[in-house]
Amino acid sequence: MNGKRGSAIFLKVIIFMVGIAMLTLCIYWMPVLTIRDVKAHPDGDYSIYPLLVCAYGICIAFSFSLFQVYKLLTFIEGNNAFSESSLNSLKVIKKCAFTAIFFIVLLIISLKVISSISGDDSAGPISISLMSILATSIIIAVVDVLQKPLKSFLDK
Numbered sequence: 001m002n003g004k005r006g007s008a009i010f011l012k013v014i015i016f017m018v019g020i021a022m023l024t025l026c027i028y029w030m031p032v033l034t035i036r037d038v039k040a041h042p043d044g045d046y047s048i049y050p051l052l053v054c055a056y057g058i059c060i061a062f063s064f065s066l067f068q069v070y071k072l073l074t075f076i077e078g079n080n081a082f083s084e085s086s087l088n089s090l091k092v093i094k095k096c097a098f099t100a101i102f103f104i105v106l107l108i109i110s111l112k113v114i115s116s117i118s119g120d121d122s123a124g125p126i127s128i129s130l131m132s133i134l135a136t137s138i139i140i141a142v143v144d145v146l147q148k149p150l151k152s153f154l155d156k
Contacts, residue, residue: 015073057103
């Protein structure tokens, strides 16, 4: 087994494990935390639902981008790195990143509204959300840097 194939398999395994962790988060942990919050606020505090919508939106966008990265690694492994399919995968990854940023901004707005109603301090979660936007923007920049030479190669 050569180094290129071993690296691709290693990255596929890592992506698969991150996908399993994301699935566990979405299927098990978020409903458990929601039930715990509903039991803690039996009077009908519905502030958790906008946060859940944003969290599931981010998880779905992240899952789609993980699948596209897996496909991209498959193309690289099969010596089809410079193909139209690779370019399409990079475009979908970029769209998923923009979608995640959209949901993070919605999350920040929801946190501000909830904190103004409840009087809690939301500086910590908002700062973490802003760092997430920065990290996602870096991913968009890297994908854009990868996409430009690939597009120019395919145009030739």
